[in-house]
Amino acid sequence: MRLHRLTLTAFGPFGTTQTVDFDALSTAGLFLLHGPTGAGKTSVLDAVCYALYGSVPGARQSGQGLTLRSDHAAPEVRTEVVLDLTVAGRRLEITRQPPWERRKKRGAGTTLDKAQTWLREHKAGTWQDLSRSHQEIGEEITQLLGMSREQFCQVVLLPQGDFARFLRADAEARGRLLGRLFDTQRFAEVERRLADRRRTAETRVKDGDAALLADAHRMQQAAGGAMDLPDLTPGEPGLAQAVLAAAAIARSTAREQLTIAHCARTAAESAQTAAQRALDDVRELARLQRRFAEAQARAALLQERSGAYEEARARMERSRKAEAVKPALDLREAADAEHRRATADEARARAALPAPRTEAEAPLTEADAVSLTAAARRTTEELGGLESARRAEHRLTALVTERTALDRQERADAADLTEAETWLAGWDTTRAALQRRVDAAQDATTRAEQLAGRRDPVRKRLTAAELRDRLAVDVDAAQERALASAKAAQQARAHWLDLREQRLEGIAAELAASLVDGAPCAVCGATEHPAPARKDAGHVDRAAEERAYADSQHAAQAHEQDEQRLHHAQQALAAASAEAGDTPTAALAAEADDLERQYAHARREASDLHPAREELRHAEQEHARRSAVQRDAAVRVASRLGQRESLEREQAALEEELTRARGTAASVAARAADLERRAELLTGAADAVRAAEESAGRLKDADGRLAEAAYRAGFTTPREAADALLAPDVHRDLQHRLDAWQAEEAAVRAVLAEPATAAAAQRPPADLTGAERAASAAAEALRRAASARDAAARRCEELDRLSARAADGVRRLAPLRREYDRVARLAGLTAGTSADNERKMRLEAYVLAARLEQVAAAATARLQRMSAGRYTLVHSADRSGRGRSGLGLHVVDAWTGRERDTATLSGGETFFASLALALGLADVVTDEAGGVRLDTLFIDEGFGSLDDQTLDEVLDVLDSLRERDRSVGIVSHVADLRRRVHAQLEVVKDRTGSTLRRRGH
Structure with a gap:
């Protein structure tokens, strides 16, 4: 990673825009950042960290956002940090703006603008936008650098005070710092996961043992208490073997008890079989004796009722003869009923006949069927002549309805015309x-x-x-x-x-x-x-x-x-x-x-514009509607005059025709209805007269046939044959009584003829009560024996089932117990509590100790040059506190040949020792982060504690970093460094805010 340019605006103590050209400062390899106390030297480093990670280092990271803004900045200037750098072979530019509380553009008060972030990359000679997302930019920078913010602050921004404390710190403090830098949280996570797995495995083992003990208690209950349980708790070794052994003893005892119960049940079954056989013999003897006595009683009863049987048989014989006359009787009864109905219908029809219409016309009540039929035919012909008149009457009714509708329409049109003309007059x-x-x-x-x-x-x-x-x-x-x-x-x-x-x-x-x-x-x-x-x-x-x-x-x-x-x-x-x-x-x-x-x-x-327009539109629509109504009404009035005249002419012609057709009736329909009724009555009367005459002939024929049938059946009169007939239910009942009598007589004779029954009747009465009492006692003994045998069998089955389940549980628990033993050993080893861990060192501490050993070796290469070969840093694994090995760090003094604690170093020795440690840690962390090249480093303060010779040696070591094309920035206010380091960046403090000024080459 190499820094090229940093631009600050309204950041920290810098009220205006300031630019740091790191390319120009890095040409000398070593440059000095100096200025008075409080001028803002550290703020330059804060800006670099803020541009990369969006937060500032150390304790200053709390309360960011608005507190990063300079108090000297103008209200309209927004805080901004722009960093131009090369990392992983890519030229990037990061711009960050923290939240800004500014004045509102309108009105009083302030408003808060959100934080903004931009990331650009220089490709093909131009800057190209990559992202504006805080999260995406943070992930991209962290991935490219390979370091978190804490690692960057320790590796690139070397805070000497922190490493001086690191030298004098105890093992716990060193462990916390190294854990943040080397990200050993994964090893601590391994410890935690192993501990969790140990607890989980232990819980599963104890649950399995608890289930095994529960099965053991169930086996003890199944065995009736004849089982001794082991005096062990879940999780203790040997519990499974003890439970399985006790279960085996209980199963053996239960099987012996089952064998004894089986023998007892076999003996009880033999005794019960003999008692049941004797009971069956006594019951059979008693049954035969009862059967013979009952047959004798039934025979005596049949003898007493023999007279009734003969009388019923004679009645059945007479009824069978009358059955031959029954068809003739039925035919005569049907003919008689039909004749009575026909005579009654004839009387009703003659009574309903109409009176003669004229005095010359003969009365119809005494007329025969032929006369009535002729009168009906004449009436029907007269009715047919009224069909045309009836159609005319219907048409006349329709004409009246049409004229009424015309009058109604005329009144409605007149009203519409009046209303439309009145409304249109004021339009x-x-x-x-x-x-x-x-x-x-x-x-x-x-x-x-x-x-x-x-x-x-x-x-x-x-x-x-x-x-x-x-x-x-x-x-x-x-x-x-x-x-x-x-x-x-x-x-x-x-x-x-x-x-x-x-x-x-x-x-x-x-x-x-x-x-x-x-x-x-x-x-x-x-x-x-x-x-x-x-x-x-x-x-x-x-x-x-x-x-x-x-x-x-x-x-x-x-x-x-x-x-x-x-x-x-x-x-x-x-x-x-x-x-x-x-x-x-x-x-x-x-x-x-x-x-x-x-x-x-x-x-x-x-x-009112919209309502007025709407009202005007509605009024125009109403005007169009009223005009249309007026036109339509006028057209209808004109066409209605001709229609009315045509209807009046048709109505007059129809009224004249109907006057002739209805005669004396009120209407043609009334006259037609009267003729239809008259024709219907005449036709019905003619049919009734013919039916009465025909039914009288059929009744006479039926009487002759009935007399002949009674004579052939042997009856004197038809009435005698009718009296001999039996009703169907009486016939069935009488037949059933005769059949039952005959069956009972045959059954009694058969029972009395049985040899076994007759022989049983000669023997003494059977003792059924004694035989039943003996059989009941034998059955009860068998039930008790069977119940005992079943209980013993169930006990064996339950013990076998529970034993099998316990054995399965032991088999399933065996790998869990082995896993628990293995995980418990690993967890104890990584946690430093196992006897196999001789140094009582946790896994994370072990890894950190290896890293500390690497750091000490890398730091010694520079410390020996700074101390003229006197001091060497070594890692110590001596135990400290609670018997565990710590993260010790000692210094070996070549002048005395003794190894002593780093806390015994003087102030100047502590500075260059901590500086060597910081540079060594930077190399190790860089390698740990994937070999990211760090071309720009900053060292913050501590040089004031060195004498001139030691300061020269320290500067030589720092100057040697250029061998790897690095540039090192020293942050210090030591005046002597201004003579020794020519490339300088000065922070000038003023009442209006700090400014940056570059000096030297």
Whole structure:
């Protein structure tokens, strides 16, 4: 990395834009950055770090942003840092602007602008923009440099005070610094992860042991308590073997108990089988004895009911004969019912016949079917002649409806014509009024736009005038304060000069006070002092003069501050006066108020433009609609006259035709309805008369057939045959009774004929109760034996299952336990607590110790040159604190041959030792970061503690860095360095802010 150019604007103590040409300073290889204390030497380094990383080094990084801004900068100038550098073979330019609190462009107060960042790259002779993202630029720079901000501040900006503390620090402090530089957090992360894995593995092992113990408790419950559990806790070694051994003993005991229970159940099964066989024999004997007794009782009952059986059988025989007559009976009943219905229908039809229409016409109530049919045919023919008249009547009704509709339309058209003519009569007046309203609103809109353009300038002048008036008061007050402070400063200075003059006049007395007999005088050198001057009552001493001088300085500073305030107030007043002019504020306020009133009035009038236009548009639409209504109504009125005359002629012709057709009826429809009803009644009566005559013939034929069928079946009369018939349900019931009787009789005879049943009846009664009691006792004994055997089998199965699960758990737990042992050894080794770690050194400390050893070797190469071969830095792995090895750093003194702690070095020795350590650390960190070339280094302070010879040696070492084409910047205010280092960058401090000035070549 090589720096080319740095440009600062309003940064730190630099109020204006300053530029550092590192290319010009680096030609000599070694250059000096010097200046008085507080001038801003370190701010140049802060700017380099801020440009690269967006923050400043060390403790100064807190409170960035607005605090980076220079107090000497003009309010309109923004803080900015621009760095031009080459890194990893790429020429880049980084521009950073921190947040800026500036005055608002309009109105009072301030606003905060966000931070800005630009990154450009020089390619093909031009600068090309790469990014404006803070995050992208930060990641790009960190990747190119290969170092974090902390590493950059330690490697490029070498803070000697930090390395002096590093030399004297304990192992913990060194570890923190080295950990930040070499990023050993990954090794600490390895320690943490191993510890986490150890805890996780331990938890899993304990969980597995706990599950194993839980299975052991379940096996103890399954074994009925006949199992001894091991007195071990989860995690203790040997737990798994103890549980498996106890489980094996419990399983063996359970299997022996199962064998005993199986033998007992076999014996109980044999006894139960014999008892059940005896019970079955007794039950069979009792069943046969009951069966014989029941058969005898059923036979006696059948004998008692034999008379009813014979009577039912005779009734069934008579019913079977009557079944042959039943079709004839059904046919006669159907014919009789049909004849009764036909006779009733005939009577109703004759009663409904109409009366004769004339006296000459014969009555129809006694007419036969032929006469009734002829009358119906005549009525139908008369009805057909009225069809044309009925159509005419329907047409007449439609004509009346049409004339009614014409009258209604005529009234509606007349109303529309009247309304349209009335509205159209005032159209011209309405349109003119609406147009005037639109024109007035349009004029008001134009006037409002003109007034709006005049409002803002007047407002700005009024605001400036109000500010002018306030600033005028502030300027008067500032002038009074400046005059008063000037007078006070003059008085304080005069007082100080008076006291100084008085002291000079009495200086002889002050010198005489220090004279001692025999000692030479500081003025004349005499050893005798015969008449020394005496202090008078108003003598002024040195302290009084210094107090007066300090008061004079304070008064002068107060006057200078008042003058600055007066100057700023006068500038602000001039700016406000230039904008407001000489017009009084009251006049501007009146003008602004008048403009506001006119503008508000114009806006109110202009707001009516859209409603007026809309109302005019609606009125024009209504005018078009009213005109169309008027035209359409006139056309309809003209066409309606001819239609009305045609309807009147057609109506007169139809009324004449209907008068002839309806006769005495109220209407043709009424006469047609009367004829239709008359024809329907006549036709119905003729049909009823014919049906009655036909049903009488069928009834006579049915009577003859029934008499013949009864005679052939053996009955005297048809009534006797009808009485012998049985209803279907009675017939089925009687048949079921006869069938049941016959079946019962056959069953009784069969039972009484069985040999086994008859033999059982000859034996003594069976003792069923005793046999059941013996069988029940044998079954209970078998159940108890089977239950005991099942319990023993379940115990064996449960113990086998739990033992298998415990064995599986032990097998699964074995690799976990091996992993836990391995991880625990590794975690203890990396944490420094294991017995295998002889030095009790943590992994991160071990890595840092190796890095420290590299740093010590790299630093020794330069330290030996700086100390003329006297000192060598070595790493020490001695134990420190809590029995663990630390990060010790010792110095070997070649003059004494002894190794001692770096804290015993003197101030100058500590400086060049820390410088050598810083340069060595820079080399090691550079290699660690991937070999990034560092062509520009800065060394901050510490040279004032060196003697001339040591300073020459240190400068020779620094000058030797040019062998690798490096340039080294020394930041120091040591005056002797100005003679030894020719290329210089001077920071000049002034009341208006610091500036940079390059000297030498």
